[in-house]
Amino acid sequence: MEQPIAEVAVPRPLERTFDYRIPEHLSGLLPGVRVRVPFGRDQVVGYVLQRKAHSAFGGKLQPLIDCLDDAPLLSPAALALAHWMVQYYVCPLGLVLQAMLPQRLHPSRPSRNKQVVVARPLPQTLGAIEQLRGVAPQQARLLKTLLGYDNLTVRELLDLTGCSYGPLRGLLLKGWVELQSKPLCGVENRFHERPKALTLNGAQQAAVDAITAAIGRGEGTFLLHGVNGSGKTEVYLNAVRMALETDKMALVLVPEISLTPQLLSRFRSRFGQRLAVLHSALTEAGRAREWSRLCQGEARVVLGVRSASLVPLERLGLIVIDEEHEPSYKQASPEPRYHARTVALQRGKLEGAVVLLGSATPSLETFWRCETGQIQRLSLPERVVSAPAPRVRLVDMNAVHGWLSPVLERALADTLQAKKQAMLLLNRRGYGVAFCKPCQHTQRCPRCGIVLVFHLKQAQLRCHYCNYVSPHTSCERCGAAFELIGAGTQRVETKLKRLFPSTCVERMDSDTVRRGAHAALLERFRSGQIELLLGTQMIGVGHDFPGVGLMGIVDADTLLSVPDFRAAERSFQLLAQAAGRAGRGEQRAEVIVQTHHPQHYIVQHALRNDYEAFAKEELAFRKAHRYPPYATLIRVSLRHKNEDSALQQALKLQAALADVACDVVGPSKGLPFRWRGRCRWELLLKTEDPKLVKPALLERVKQLGLDKSATLNVDP
DNA sequence: AGCACGCCGACT
């Protein structure tokens, strides 16, 4: 064997790669395959980077154990992307490769038969819905939902409608629906919404034409700027089709699949078996099945969440990022930390793929790229569904006692009376904040210094940052009974249920929603079962709920006061999306924003829906303070069991960075300050020359022996 | 990251 040695990256936070002897029976081993190798005392799955004739390693080489793949999973392009990520995000190659590839492959699981619910022929069913409306509303809703989808399992149907089995049994007994046993090869047949024929309007067609031309050239980056309901999805579908027609693959990223069942079903009905779906709720076997469909060339389109941005694909022609401004595209932990939008833009360059970003309220990074000519903007000005723009009202809370203004209360009553739905956005969970009137003391988390929030159900004070629970049930300083001030979702819920006793009020925040239940709750709201939905930003202000007559922002100030340089951007996005929501038919929707700062530029720009004015003003701020997109931020956390040691390490590193061309801000206490028994001190580096600063930083960290305690976080 | 080796305090 001419090159009997394989260089392997292992999935450990290590810079170095390791050489292994290739045993005789694996002499055909190719770079890009996964191999099982001995590593220390255990075995790990590593990734073959290249073959070589000699190793620089002094010791005795171990042989690799076996090979997991017949063909390489990592193309040269995928390896190039991985190497770029290693440099850009300053993280180990093995961890990047681990994130790009599945942990398993070869599912070859026989498709099992599953019970699916089937509605009787359409005309009869439509009649039945009419018949049932009023007498059995739950049964009517079940039937209505069934009409929208193909191949729903019983579980899925009940989840979607929020019904129990009772109403379904009623329908079965009446013979309106029946259960059939069908082979469901997992995900690919599910949520198969019936296709509707659609023609493109002028702006949509112009966008598709521009993208098509770019796909032909093999380069181009676009922003599809259009409000909700302006038909972005139809442009995506057509752009993907054009990519397929030129024999290329397409990658479509969404913030969270479970929250966009309509988008998923439209892609399914358009691309059928050519679509692979990758999201975080998939089992390892399900993921392997989608992967093998991709490897075998059956699937040509990938619809997925953040992690799908890393999937290696041959002949990638188009990457779509829907709602590109969404923070869920950023992976904070575990390593590799990355931003799917940044990765996608780089992939576009490396692989000759067109990148299409879609949003109603683009991120400032994207807006800036448009301004500087790196991205071409395609606007979709009109709503496809014609509905009047909502009426927006601002309530100055300085003149109001309590958290609920008479204006909002009145509007809620009127909306519910008119049998329309209402949404309330409130960004604070829990009940309220513990304030002691006698000694003017507000209880704070001893670890994080953050104000503690009272939770009614457990009757305890909790830190929303680190989950610390306070042992105190009265003022920790003077022992007096504290007063609960401010409004959290629990308090607002209590009050609303008292004000509107006959209304179905639901609260949606991370305290009430267990993982994966978002979609079901939102579907119940969409179907009208819930009349008043109260929640934190997870209620998905951007989604289209046509039955909503009133959208209330209970406290715009809590959005603005978040200590993060992106807080203003996030606030604008939430307010603008709320103000941009459509009504139904001729009905005008209403938006009410309560704030103590009605003249704040974010509030003013959002309510006028003046994205450009907001973006320009905010960019000036970012430039003045050296924030992205003008500078790169690198946050360095130093963790140590001993608080003072962590601080000393931070100071030592700061001193060592004195000659590096960057601003070093801090050290400051990290949040949460204590995590797994370790304290965190942080440095914030601001630089216009990240290519120079990153290697220098890494070198100093190693020099000072801080590898174990330091974590680097490159933004974005 | 794991996991070993290795050198100093409280216990059968």
Add this chain to the structure above:
DNA sequence: GTCGGCGTGCTC
């Protein structure tokens, strides 16, 4: 006399 703390160093 041992058990066990976590500080340094290695994994081809």
